[in-house]
């Protein structure tokens with residue numbers, strides 16, 4: 001099989017500029033993901049932390065993070081950052097390629113990376129940068145779409161080619177984090193999918209029948225715990241000595 005080359009940075013920027021020109025506010029699944037990240041952040045009980053939203057899009061989530069500490073956002077898309085600066089003038093936003101940032105080393109208590117690691121050309125280098133800008137013992141809260149689900153879900157329009165999509169499965173996701181971080185927790189959220197094994201797991205008939213004995217919310221939790229959710233979520237910590 002011939003693998004197609006990754007889109008150029010200019011193509012990626014164009015793709016994200018167009019995307020953020022069309023959609024400025026989060027959709028349901030993005031809000032749901034955001035709620036999960038905030039629950040993890042709250043569980044850390046940090047006092048006024050420095051937080052980086054690394055790949056912040058239009059800044060909607062940096063705004064939510066700013067209620068828990070001092071938030072900064074950075075993104076490749078100048079359209080998204082222009083919108084963020086106008087909408088949330090009290091939050092510092094940086095437009096630029098994350099591989100070329102001059103963010104201070106060991107500065108942030110928390111880095112939030114929401115659906116970015118699968119969309120950059122070198123996920124390992126991206127995680128290295130996160131490790132560099134985090135303080136020792138600082139936290140990374142990171143999410144990505146789950147390949148197990150992405151390959152088994154007919155979610156309407158095909159994923160456009162003009163952006164990078166290197167979706168990991170749960171094992172690959174943990175493995176890439178383990179190089180630099182202690183992985184404290186992982187889960188998945190929003191079980192969906194309608195092909196292969198997920199056709200059975202999420203079948204309406206089976207779930208309705210099971211619903212007589214297992215409360216639907218509990219059933220959903222079991223699927224999330226088993227890694228069958230659309231989004232993988234991890235809490236990781238930079239070692240104190242690094």
Ligand SMILES: C[S@@+](CC[C@H](N)C(=O)[O-])C[C@H]1O[C@@H](n2cnc3c(N)ncnc32)[C@H](O)[C@@H]1O
Pocket residue numbers: 012016030054055056057058061074075076077080096097098099113114115116119120
């Ligand atoms: C799927 S979006 C997620 C945006 C936001 N975190 C959210 O959840 O709404 C991925 C984001 O990563 C950004 N991105 C991709 N490559 C980047 C790069 N090299 N440098 C900075 N940002 C990048 C894109 O511009 C895009 O806004």
